[in-house]
Amino acid sequence: AGTVKADRETGPDHEGDDDDDDDGGGTAAGGRTMLVKVPWAEPHSRFTALFESFAVEVMGACRTLTEAARLLKISWDQAQRIMERAVARGLARRQEVVIPHIGIDEKSFGKGHDYATVVLDPARECVHDLGPGRTAEATVRLLERCLPDPEIRLQVSAAVMDMSAAFAAAVRQTLPSAVIVYDRFHVSKLLNTAVDQVRRAEHRRLSAQGDSTLKNTRYHWLTGPENLEPQKLEELEALFARNAVVARAWTDRENFASFWDCSTEEESMTFFKVWERKVNRRKGLQPMKKVAATLRRHLGGLINYITHPLTNGLAEGINSLIAVLKGAARGLRNFSNFRVRVLFFLGKLDMLPAV
Structure with a gap:
């Protein structure tokens, strides 16, 4: 519908006939x-642009593209092309x-070890773009x-991420003005994992002696005390008295906050040296x-949090929403389709055609 064919029949009977030109038939030579x-x-x-605008609104309200295509009475492929054009328009x-x-995070999009890198816009709370690998x-x-203009890249002052060496190297090469900030929630995850590893090792040791004190206590140790119910808090205090090893690991985690x-x-x-x-x-x-x-190896990026108090907390919410999109689409193993879906729903793009 974006273009229409204009046919012009020419032949011996029409050659030099000015009246035909005046009738609006055109002068396309050779019958092209x-x-x-x-x-x-x-x-x-x-x-039409009006229908595509309507289709974009319908797809945004539907759980799956199949459902939207059924409501619009078009094929799945036609709906996919409309979504692709909408995303391209918005970008x-x-x-x-x-x-x-910016925030940088990774997200699996297929089976096995298929990963995508996601670039986040913390200020607008949306996905800016994503790519395979x-x-x-x-x-x-x-x-x-996603930041094609070198002048725009120079204006990125900070990038928050986990402790991925690959992400850090890419930021140093591509965003020369950006300081690297390591995500405090990622640090909390590392500390929680360490506490749980200590708990499990102690549980195995005590179980061999017939002591099941630490059985079913993972929740107690890994939940912040401010989030524990009164009964659970009392149980944690009792656990402290009975297992000093796990209690010390828990204390080190809490102190680092x-x-x-x-x-x-x-x-x-100074704080880190004392804690370490x-x-x-x-x-x-x-x-x-x-x-x-x-x-210790990443201390510079941790200290940068002082001047750039950024976190990748947005990534956790985004990853949950991406998981919902994948589940609704039953996998999305094709990365191109995966990228289109994520940007359509999570990119906060201006996607409607001009009507």
Whole structure:
């Protein structure tokens, strides 16, 4: 519908006939067919702009593309093409947007080890773009594509991420003005994992002696005390009295939370040294010591949180929504379709055609 054919029949009876030209028939020589752009549809679209606008609204309200296609009385492929054009339209309109901070995260999109790298816009709370792979090279390609203007890339002042060496290398290469901020929620996850590893090791040791004290206590140790019900809090206090090893790991995790309250680089450095020294002096806490060594290697990015208090908390919510999209579409193993879905629903794009 975006273009229409204009046929012009010419022949011996029409040669030199000025009246035919005056009647609006045109002067297309040789009888060729021309494609003429029309104001009520986009080029190469089989639908009017008004219908595509309606279709975009319907697809945004439906749980699956199949459901939307059924309501619109079009095929799944036609609905997919409308969605693709909508996303392309939205991305074209967003090219010059300045993003002062970005978030980078990974998300599985297929079976096995198929991963995508997701670039987030924390200020607008949306997905800016995503690309296949999670290597440094793949992340560089993604950043250069979603931020094509070098001047725009220079205005990105911070990038928050987990402790991926690939992500950090890509940011250093592509965003020269951006400081790297390691996500505090990722740090909390590492500390929680260490506490649970200590708990499980102690549980195995005690179980061999017939002591089941730590059985079914994972929730007690991994939930912040401020979030525990009164009864669970009392049970945790009893566990403290009966198992000092896990209690020490729990205490080290809780103590580290004060790192994020430091107001200067010097204060945070001093805090970390004291905390690290205490952890390394304890016996039987190898998982916690391993985390302390990891944090030491990434300390610069942790300290950057002081000047750029950013987190990737948005990524957790986005990942949950992406999982819902995958489930509704039963997999989305094709990355191109996966990208279109994510940007359509989570990109906050201006996707409606001009009508």
